[in-house]
Amino acid sequence: MILNKPVLCILPILAIVPIASNVFYDIHPGGINLLYNFFSSALNPSFESDVLYAVFNGLQDTISIALIGWSVSLFFGISLALITSDIFYILFKVPYSIKKFLKILLSIPRGIHELVWGLLLLQILGLTSWVAILALAIPYSCLNARVFSDQINALDKASLDSLIQIGSGPIQVIITGLWPKIFPVLVSYGGYRLECAIRGATLLGVFGLGGIGTELQLSTQSLQFREVWTSIWVLVISIFCLEKIIERIKDINKIQKNIKHFSVIGLIIISILLVISVIRLGGLNINTSININSITLPSVKSLLIAINNIDLVKLISQTLFISLLATGIAVGIPPIMSMLFPTSIGQDVIAKIYMICRTLPSPLIALLLLLFIYPSLSVASLAIGIQNMGVLGRILKENIDRNDKFIAIAFEKSGASKSSSWLYGKFCQQSNSYLAYSLYRFDIILKETAAIGVVGGAGLGWKLQESLSSFAWEEVLIIVATFISLTMIGESLSGSLEASLNNKKMQSFNPTPNVSN
Amino acid sequence: MTTLLDLRSVSLSSGSNHRLKDITLSIQQGEKVALLGQSGSGKTTLIKVANGTLKPTIGKVLWKGIELNKLKRRQKSEIGTLWQDLKLIKELTVCQNVNAGALGRKNALWALRNIFGLIDNENCRKCLQVACLEEILMNKSISSLSGGQQQRVAIARLVHQQPKIILADEPLSSLDPQIANDILNLLLTKRKNSFYTSPNTCVVSLHRPDLLEGFTRVIGLKSGEIFFDIPIGNLNKTNINKLYL
Ligand SMILES: Nc1ncnc2c1ncn2[C@@H]1O[C@H](COP(=O)(O)OP(=O)(O)OP(=O)(O)O)[C@@H](O)[C@H]1O
Ligand SMILES: [Mg+2]
Numbered sequence: 067m068i069l070n071k072p073v074l075c076i077l078p079i080l081a082i083v084p085i086a087s088n089v090f091y092d093i094h095p096g097g098i099n100l101l102y103n104f105f106s107s108a109l110n111p112s113f114e115s116d117v118l119y120a121v122f123n124g125l126q127d128t129i130s131i132a133l134i135g136w137s138v139s140l141f142f143g144i145s146l147a148l149i150t151s152d153i154f155y156i157l158f159k160v161p162y163s164i165k166k167f168l169k170i171l172l173s174i175p176r177g178i179h180e181l182v183w184g185l186l187l188l189q190i191l192g193l194t195s196w197v198a199i200l201a202l203a204i205p206y207s208c209l210n211a212r213v214f215s216d217q218i219n220a221l222d223k224a225s226l227d228s229l230i231q232i233g234s235g236p237i238q239v240i241i242t243g244l245w246p247k248i249f250p251v252l253v254s255y256g257g258y259r260l261e262c263a264i265r266g267a268t269l270l271g272v273f274g275l276g277g278i279g280t281e282l283q284l285s286t287q288s289l290q291f292r293e294v295w296t297s298i299w300v301l302v303i304s305i306f307c308l309e310k311i312i313e314r315i316k317d318i319n320k321i322q323k324n325i326k327h328f329s330v331i332g333l334i335i336i337s338i339l340l341v342i343s344v345i346r347l348g349g350l351n352i353n354t355s356i357n358i359n360s361i362t363l364p365s366v367k368s369l370l371i372a373i374n375n376i377d378l379v380k381l382i383s384q385t386l387f388i389s390l391l392a393t394g395i396a397v398g399i400p401p402i403m404s405m406l407f408p409t410s411i412g413q414d415v416i417a418k419i420y421m422i423c424r425t426l427p428s429p430l431i432a433l434l435l436l437l438f439i440y441p442s443l444s445v446a447s448l449a450i451g452i453q454n455m456g457v458l459g460r461i462l463k464e465n466i467d468r469n470d471k472f473i474a475i476a477f478e479k480s481g482a483s484k485s486s487s488w489l490y491g492k493f494c495q496q497s498n499s500y501l502a503y504s505l506y507r508f509d510i511i512l513k514e515t516a517a518i519g520v521v522g523g524a525g526l527g528w529k530l531q532e533s534l535s536s537f538a539w540e541e542v543l544i545i546v547a548t549f550i551s552l553t554m555i556g557e558s559l560s561g562s563l564e565a566s567l568n569n570k571k572m573q574s575f576n577p578t579p580n581v582s583n
Numbered sequence: 584m585t586t587l588l589d590l591r592s593v594s595l596s597s598g599s600n601h602r603l604k605d606i607t608l609s610i611q612q613g614e615k616v617a618l619l620g621q622s623g624s625g626k627t628t629l630i631k632v633a634n635g636t637l638k639p640t641i642g643k644v645l646w647k648g649i650e651l652n653k654l655k656r657r658q659k660s661e662i663g664t665l666w667q668d669l670k671l672i673k674e675l676t677v678c679q680n681v682n683a684g685a686l687g688r689k690n691a692l693w694a695l696r697n698i699f700g701l702i703d704n705e706n707c708r709k710c711l712q713v714a715c716l717e718e719i720l721m722n723k724s725i726s727s728l729s730g731g732q733q734q735r736v737a738i739a740r741l742v743h744q745q746p747k748i749i750l751a752d753e754p755l756s757s758l759d760p761q762i763a764n765d766i767l768n769l770l771l772t773k774r775k776n777s778f779y780t781s782p783n784t785c786v787v788s789l790h791r792p793d794l795l796e797g798f799t800r801v802i803g804l805k806s807g808e809i810f811f812d813i814p815i816g817n818l819n820k821t822n823i824n825k826l827y828l
Contacts, residue, residue, distance in 0.1 A: 068700030068722075071674050076698075405691060472636070473670050479635040480744060481660030481687025486694035490683055494674040494698075 071497040072489075075504070076401055081394025081447070088444035097438025104291045104434065111295035120281055121297050125304065128277030130343035131195060131270075132263035135202030137340055139263075140256055142203070143210025146172060148240070150211060151218040153226060157236040176208040177553035178546060179513040180266045181429075182527075184275060185534055186546070195347045198275040202266050206259060217251045218244065246325050253328070257312035261305060268301065269427035279427065286433050294434075302425050372540035376529065378548060385525040385552065388446045389512045395451030396511065397504040400459040401493055408484040417463060424456025428518050446518045446525070454511055461503055466492045502567050505560040512556045516549055526552075584611045585647070587748050587784055588633055588662075593642035595632060595807075602628045603639070604807045610748065610786060615771055617795055617815075618788040620804035621827055626788035627667065629804065630750045633786070634664045660687025663746025663782075665770075667753045669737040671725050676700070677736050678721040681707045684743030706743065709778040714739035714769065731762045738769055742779050749785040756790060763794065771797040792823050 067073075112118075148154050150168050155161075175183075184201035191197050226243045234242070271279020278297055285293035403416050423431075432449035439445050474491025478484065516527040526545055533541035588610040595603040603625050610616060620626050631637040632644060635651040644651050646662060671680050675698070682697045685706070696702055708718055714735040725733060734754065741749060751770055755763040767787075774781040787798075795801065801818050803810040803826040810826055 068676060068679070070676070070679075070698075070700075072698050073700075076695075405695070473672075475636050476664065476666065476670055477683075477686060479659060480662065480664065481656040481658075482683075482694070483656065483686070483691055485691035486686045486689070489691070489694055489698065490672060490675075490686070494672045497674055 071501055072494050075493075075497050075500050076398055078394035078504075079398025079402055081391045081398065081451070085391055085395070085444045085448055085451075088442055089439055089448065092440040092442055092444070093438055094440055100289070100437045103289075104294075104437070107291035107295050110292060111299055112290070112292040113296070117293050117296055121278060121293075121300050124271070124276075124278035124281040124297070125300055126346060127195075128267045128271060128279065129264065129304075130346045131198045131275075131277060132202065132260065132267040133336075133339055133343045134347070135199045135206065135267065136256075136260050136263040137336055138199070138203040139206035139210055139259070140252075142207035143214055144252070146207060146211035147214030147218060151215040153218060153221075153223075153239075153244070157230070157239060172208045172211055173554060173557075174550055175204050176212065177513070177550040177557075178205060179516045179549075180205050181269060181273065182516050182530065182546065182549060184270045184273060185530065186542070188275070189534060193275075195276065198267060198270045198277070201270055201275075202263055206263065206266075210255075210259065213255055214248065214252070217248060221247055245329075249325050249329060253315055253332075254312075257315060261308055261312070264305065264308070265425065265427065268425075269429065272427050272429050272433075279430070282430055283433065286430065286437075289437075298422065298426065302422055305425050306421060368540045369544065372538065372544055376541055376544060378544070381526045381529055381545075382548065382552065384443060385512070385515050385527075388443055388450065388518065388525055389508065389515045391444070391447035392450035392454065392511050392515070393504065393508045395448065396454035396458050396507065397500075399451075399455050400462050401489075401500075403459070404462070404493070405485045405489055408488045413463070416459065420456040420459035420463075422456070423452050424454075424460065426453065428453040428514060432518055441524075443524050446515070450511055450514055450518050454507060454514075458500075458504065458507060462496065462500055465496050465499060469495055498567060502564050505564050505567075508560055509553065509556045513549075513553050584613070586610070587612055587647060588786075589643075589645040589648070590633065591643045591645070593632060593639040593644060595628060595637065595639045595641075602807050603632065606642075606807075606809055608802065608809065608812060610784065612747075613783050614800055615784070615798045616786045616800045616802060617798040618786055618802050618804065619792060619823075619826060620788075620810075622790075624804040625807040626804055627752055628807070630664065630752050630786070630788060634662050634750055635659070656687055660744055661747040663741045663744050663749045665737055665741055665749060665751035665754050667756070669733055671733060671737060671740075673725050676722050676724060677711075677716075677728070678704050678707045680725060680736055681710050681739045681743050684710070684740035687744060706778060707739075709776060710739040710742040713742045713774055713776065713779050713781075715765070731758055731766075734758065734762075734766060735769075738766070742781075745779065747782050747784065749782060749787075751785065751787045753788050753790060755794065767794060767797070 069077075146168075150165055150172065152165075155165055180201045183204055184197060187197045187200055191200075221244070226239060229239045229243045267277055268279040268282070271277035271281070272283045274280060274283075278301060282294060282297045282301075285291075285297065400420075404413065407413065407416055428450045431452050432445060435445050435449055469492065471492070473495070474487045477487040477491045482490070515525055516530070518525075518527060526548060530542065530545045533539075533545060586609045590606055590608050593603055593606045594601070606629065618626050618629065628637065632639050635644070635654075638652075646654060646658065649658070651659075672683070675683075679697055679700065682702055682704075683694075686694055693702070704721060707721065711718060711721065716732065716735045716739060720728065720732065720736075725736065728736065749770060754766055754770065758766065770785055770787060772781075773783060789795075795815060795818070798815050800812070800814055802812045803822065805826060811822055813822070
């Protein structure tokens, strides 16, 4: 067997073997019936007026939360990106060590999943709309900061230097030199983050923080599958519309021609939407709701005792196990699906399925799975795997559509089947970047495992929930610290793997004889 | 004699650009056709139309009397193309690329097994032999080969396809004279081993009117039209000069 890149992309599908065999034995007797009921309700959602009212009400809450959280994270993301970018230290002559310190500081909130933030903030702030908004805004700000500062650092320094040379002030340099170049990235990446924010807000809702997620969770638990599907369809359609709008706006060329117009119009639209959202969430009860619950910092001794009480090794290995299996499913299934259904109708249907998969928060998928399967690590992996498969499936399709189709056509015209032509003519070319993206996805999955553990009854996430509800702050602290270290290790590992992939890619353009495979 | 390829009043235009204008020609079994013409005269376009990767705007292309888009997979694999840019797959090894030639008679599972390197490489070895490539190259990556070696891999893949006709698009460009002669020999001379009998029919587009030895017929293209279509014996300096004028 040869371990080339296409194989490395497909091989993870083997994760399905342990999952399927576990799940098969864990299906409970009444489960099949429920499963049938669930899927047969898909085309028969509830249209009763009170259901529709609740769903649309929930959707508006979710979108309001997402919008506010997203705008805040954009604002702080840009500001933090500036003060962690190289150019800032040149312009304002600040010592470089501050930058390093800031970068490390920012990576800590980023390492915690928005749900974990939600659960923590819930304890501190009580049940208010602020919790969901902050839970989104804090990690997203840091994430945006990293992405944007990477973009700023990647810019061509020469043009900025020339601005500095002719004596422009720092602010002028930022506005005239930086903004026009960063703006297109801001639009396309920011748009993608808005989608994430809506998904995140829905997810928080599943845990009782309001909005359409709460509707979904309530109707799932009371087995009202027709109502569940009303929410699912409404969500899917809204995300679909959003994706289409972003696709339209993303057109880089158009943006670059009219940066001033785009900036101003964008700012106005976002402000209007923000005002509506804030009004909708009741002015956010700014005065009344923030009553910070008192938390006393745990002593070193109690921390040590807590470490003894928690079986960290077991929890970490469970978390890693879930993440790995989930990544296997998410990475391995899309290529095989495209091979099995290579016709354009087949591809369309698959794309729609992916869309539903990535719209549903993974804890909700887990809840649905738990209707007919007993809880286990496999269920947790399956739920995260399905959700992320929706994301990776789209990335794969988008990249392949952007690529040269002619090789596949040439294969087809020489008699190869549609599936084989897709595999050889389209997928192989894409395997390197797919692999690189999959590594990056593993980080996200690792973080998400925190969220799913809460439902699946396993791993760090579940323990966190338990410790929170018993107010064991020492344990909470330890678990959160473990989360952060895990995601940091994950990020640096996949980062270096990705770098080596890119190196190999460079090499393959640069023919070196005598190098055997 | 049987007619293999049959182009009937084929025209192709993209926008106002007339890439092929009213081309009618048929290729009989056993013919070795050289396709000459200036850069941009439509040689590549003609080959793409003949193998079905481009659809003509007007006219029909038939393979053994059947329209190209009505061919079964097995029949499609009878038309073999040697592409100007080779269209090898960088991510796969030499052997896997050569095996890809057989996709016309294999199913998707076989295709997947080949990607995983689980196919017996006996046939691949024979194809490499026909294309005069050493066996040790079998497991190398495409990018580690020289230009001439890559061209031979593409030919080995074509050998594995076992076509009844070979359409070759400038197979000699960017090769030094010695290798160019070898490759041309590979395409034109009869070769046979236990696995492979070379087709005795081919269409080869060329930049070089000095390498016409071994061909039986010459077609000159000019601005998308047939300028001449004559047996090799009737070709003379004036024809050639007028074509490149
Ligand atoms: N994809 C395309 N779309 C539109 N027009 C094209 C395309 N490819 C080629 N053409 C045009 O078709 C005409 C014929 O091009 P073609 O590539 O067939 O020429 P050629 O004889 O193969 O040239 P060369 O010797 O340079 O390879 C040219 O005028 C070219 O500009
Ligand atoms: Mg050409």
